[in-house]
Amino acid sequence: MSGRSVTLPRWVDIAAIPLTNVLLAFLVAGLIVLAIGENPLEATRIMISGALGSGEGIGYTLYYTTNYIFTGLAVAFAFHAGLFNIGGEGQAYIGGLGVTLVLLAFDHSLPFAVLLPLAVLAAMLFGALWVLIPAYLQAYRGSHIVITTIMFNFLASALMVYLVVNVLTPVGATEPATRDFTAESAIPFVHEILGRFGIAMDSTPLNLSILLALIACLFVWLYLWHTPWGYELRAFGHSEKAAIYAGVKTRRIILITLCISGALAGLVGVNEIMGVQHRLILNFTAGYGFAGIAVALMGRNHPVGIVLASLLFGVLSQGGAELSFENPAITRDMTVVIQGLVILFSGALVHLTRPWFERLFAFILSRRNALPQEA
Amino acid sequence: MTLPAPAADDHATTPGKATLSPDAAIELRHIEKRFGPTVANRDISMTIRRGAVTGIIGENGAGKSTLMSILYGFYQADAGEILVGGRPLDIRTTHDAIAAGIGMVHQHFVLVDTFTVLENIMLGREGGPLLRQGKSVARRELLRLEAEYGLGIDPDALVGNLPVGAQQRVEILKALYRGADILILDEPTGVLTPQETDQLFRILATLRAKGTTIILITHKLREVMAITDDVYVMRAGAVVAHRPTATTNSQELAELMVGRKVRLKLEKKPAMPGAVQLQATDLGLKDERGVDCLNHINLDLRAGEIVGIAGVSGNGQSELLEVLAGIRAPSSGSFTVGDRKITPQSACDPALMRELGIAHIPEDRHRLGLVTRFTAAESAMLGYQHEAGYRRGWLLDSRAIRASCDRLMERFDVRPRIADLRSANFSGGNQQKLIIARELARHPKVLLVGQPTRGVDIGAIEFIHSQLIAHRDAGCAILVVSVELDEVMSLADRILVMCGGRITGEVAAAEADERELGLMMANARRGGEDAAAPNQRSLRQSRAIP
Numbered sequence: 001m002s003g004r005s006v007t008l009p010r011w012v013d014i015a016a017i018p019l020t021n022v023l024l025a026f027l028v029a030g031l032i033v034l035a036i037g038e039n040p041l042e043a044t045r046i047m048i049s050g051a052l053g054s055g056e057g058i059g060y061t062l063y064y065t066t067n068y069i070f071t072g073l074a075v076a077f078a079f080h081a082g083l084f085n086i087g088g089e090g091q092a093y094i095g096g097l098g099v100t101l102v103l104l105a106f107d108h109s110l111p112f113a114v115l116l117p118l119a120v121l122a123a124m125l126f127g128a129l130w131v132l133i134p135a136y137l138q139a140y141r142g143s144h145i146v147i148t149t150i151m152f153n154f155l156a157s158a159l160m161v162y163l164v165v166n167v168l169t170p171v172g173a174t175e176p177a178t179r180d181f182t183a184e185s186a187i188p189f190v191h192e193i194l195g196r197f198g199i200a201m202d203s204t205p206l207n208l209s210i211l212l213a214l215i216a217c218l219f220v221w222l223y224l225w226h227t228p229w230g231y232e233l234r235a236f237g238h239s240e241k242a243a244i245y246a247g248v249k250t251r252r253i254i255l256i257t258l259c260i261s262g263a264l265a266g267l268v269g270v271n272e273i274m275g276v277q278h279r280l281i282l283n284f285t286a287g288y289g290f291a292g293i294a295v296a297l298m299g300r301n302h303p304v305g306i307v308l309a310s311l312l313f314g315v316l317s318q319g320g321a322e323l324s325f326e327n328p329a330i331t332r333d334m335t336v337v338i339q340g341l342v343i344l345f346s347g348a349l350v351h352l353t354r355p356w357f358e359r360l361f362a363f364i365l366s367r368r369n370a371l372p373q374e375a
Numbered sequence: 376m377t378l379p380a381p382a383a384d385d386h387a388t389t390p391g392k393a394t395l396s397p398d399a400a401i402e403l404r405h406i407e408k409r410f411g412p413t414v415a416n417r418d419i420s421m422t423i424r425r426g427a428v429t430g431i432i433g434e435n436g437a438g439k440s441t442l443m444s445i446l447y448g449f450y451q452a453d454a455g456e457i458l459v460g461g462r463p464l465d466i467r468t469t470h471d472a473i474a475a476g477i478g479m480v481h482q483h484f485v486l487v488d489t490f491t492v493l494e495n496i497m498l499g500r501e502g503g504p505l506l507r508q509g510k511s512v513a514r515r516e517l518l519r520l521e522a523e524y525g526l527g528i529d530p531d532a533l534v535g536n537l538p539v540g541a542q543q544r545v546e547i548l549k550a551l552y553r554g555a556d557i558l559i560l561d562e563p564t565g566v567l568t569p570q571e572t573d574q575l576f577r578i579l580a581t582l583r584a585k586g587t588t589i590i591l592i593t594h595k596l597r598e599v600m601a602i603t604d605d606v607y608v609m610r611a612g613a614v615v616a617h618r619p620t621a622t623t624n625s626q627e628l629a630e631l632m633v634g635r636k637v638r639l640k641l642e643k644k645p646a647m648p649g650a651v652q653l654q655a656t657d658l659g660l661k662d663e664r665g666v667d668c669l670n671h672i673n674l675d676l677r678a679g680e681i682v683g684i685a686g687v688s689g690n691g692q693s694e695l696l697e698v699l700a701g702i703r704a705p706s707s708g709s710f711t712v713g714d715r716k717i718t719p720q721s722a723c724d725p726a727l728m729r730e731l732g733i734a735h736i737p738e739d740r741h742r743l744g745l746v747t748r749f750t751a752a753e754s755a756m757l758g759y760q761h762e763a764g765y766r767r768g769w770l771l772d773s774r775a776i777r778a779s780c781d782r783l784m785e786r787f788d789v790r791p792r793i794a795d796l797r798s799a800n801f802s803g804g805n806q807q808k809l810i811i812a813r814e815l816a817r818h819p820k821v822l823l824v825g826q827p828t829r830g831v832d833i834g835a836i837e838f839i840h841s842q843l844i845a846h847r848d849a850g851c852a853i854l855v856v857s858v859e860l861d862e863v864m865s866l867a868d869r870i871l872v873m874c875g876g877r878i879t880g881e882v883a884a885a886e887a888d889e890r891e892l893g894l895m896m897a898n899a900r901r902g903g904e905d906a907a908a909p910n911q912r913s914l915r916q917s918r919a920i921p
Binding site: 222226227228231232234235238239241242244245246247365366 | 409412700701702724725726727729735737739742743744745746747748749753756757758760761765766769770771773
């Protein structure tokens, strides 16, 4: 019952509570590190300096961040319409296929300035198409989007293995992957650009796709809160009945929302295929699609929050890699545990600390109210 | 209602159970309750007489519900004292309240539809791991209560099959079964027909005669006058008056509630009906299970008149509004707006109906009329989000949206005047005013209104009614659906009665008589003749068992 009595200030809601949750997650992770006989403070130091302590670390961190932004936005965008798209993994994978096909076909013939928009469009189109069938089934047949999109992740995985192994891998290649694309077709790395201005930076996978990620954030923010279609989308997400009352075509909203969500996830393919790998390899999505769910949850489904949450997840990924490299006793799995704890505390247990804050503020308020009477 | 107002004096001493002292059943002393900075209850002292009916009236937000929640153990008071039967009592949970003999009948029933009456009443008191024994104990006790109070409930009936009035009696029975001798009823008549209300009041009179103490929370003045012995008036968290019912009247109570003079009687000029704006012909609607919700509805709605639809809720009124508003497609028949004909084949499209000049103030303002998570400004454009006035190019013009909301709030006195406040944080009356402002702002040709003043304060009711009348006089064709018979009778120029999805009667408002309307509402219901009969049958059954 205490929940009714106070409304928390906004900064507590969007900053203090998430931060507390992350700190709690780290605290529990620290206990686990302690339990396997390692020093948690030392581990934290290695993680943080590994992720943020050098140009190389920062480059890797931001490269991971780019992928998390795309998939986080994808989940959040659909979530505003009350749709839980957990097929980001598959949509990102198929988005990569779109990029690959454009590059395979045109990397020798078209200039980069034409190739880039074509590849971006292909990534979005393929990502959107991959969610089209689940979206149709949700809108017209009522099949639940969670079930269908997760199934489509497996389909995407199987399809990509088939295509890469049987169709796209050149004859005589030793590993399942497409041929390398031309160097001119690659999105420039950030260290290359900085190098051109005379700033030295270690080579990292960070490339200009990160700008695309920020543009995507801006697009999502404008669409959701500053267009009539975003208004309808949110109305539908909060109250389907109110949306119908308002004349919203609900089936169309479901289709459009999920397609845009799929398109956002598909952009991971631009970063990975055109920005980093320069060829299509298997499993390049590496779980970014699933992590996007946690990123969206943590970022409160707002683009700004998603950028911040993506940064945190980037730090965890890069710092974790560094940690397992520096201290073999803490394996790569350990960072997965830490990520899991962050997801647990900021996602599933998001309301764990809220009552404490509410009690704290009820106490502060009652003191403040009591004062004038005493004076 | 022509209930005989019971004389106020002779109940306090009516002998009931064994040792009844004529003193107070409950005494509240200086109860205070704050929620953050707002004071919900301020220095409240009340004496609830044993064996009497005490009415507590007040507008929404006056603090009645908070006070009863404190009494029933949902909340705890910040200060003050509660005495039950003369002893101070610390009520921390509902269990404490029940143990002290306090029972509560909630506005929204808390019953399991798929359980029988007996099972519902046992719930939480199953009496051991095997149901059998507990059931027979419960059945015996139930029969005793039935014999004592004559509620007319069959213990083996499925609750979901019972009419609303009977479900309410199950709630009363549940409280009595748990040993309540103090019964709190929260807005009990909102869902009842006049006949069911009469029946409820007869039961309350019986309970009172047997010594039960009753607290009746309501905003309906006539009910207070009809059944209570004492009345407390609350306003802004405080008790502003206490009157023996015999010494007061509706007008005084209304003024005490609102804190200023109010007109209870609506003043309006005779209607000047013009051209037909909306015409329904043989309109029918089947729900998903193929049951007829609407059956051969024929209806003319003319410019400059208000047509009221009376009926017990759930007899097709909601569906009729939804069909006319384009939310659901009819299954048969058609209706015409202007020169546009809507048939089962035409796709249902609320946006199209808005373009045709139909505005719709829905019954369920929380789920349809606005989006509670949206700001007031966002809710104030719901349904009109594509209008050019809200846009600058492709984007929404948030300044124009806020300005338009400010104007609506100003014109309809929506408080507080904060366009950025979440819709959920406005009181019911102010939410309703915002919706009405939005729908009337476009000067619609046809206005569909569902429950215009449900959960709205007296002050706001007056305002909403006068706005509807003003738009009628300006030539709007208005269809009003309300379960409040008073409201239909005072607003409408013509009254249609709906029952079982049909229109079962039409009366000119001037000639309408509440009793006659009530009979049309109840008797013509499908199986309505037997609506009372199962109760009698069940009575016979339950008495036959021992």
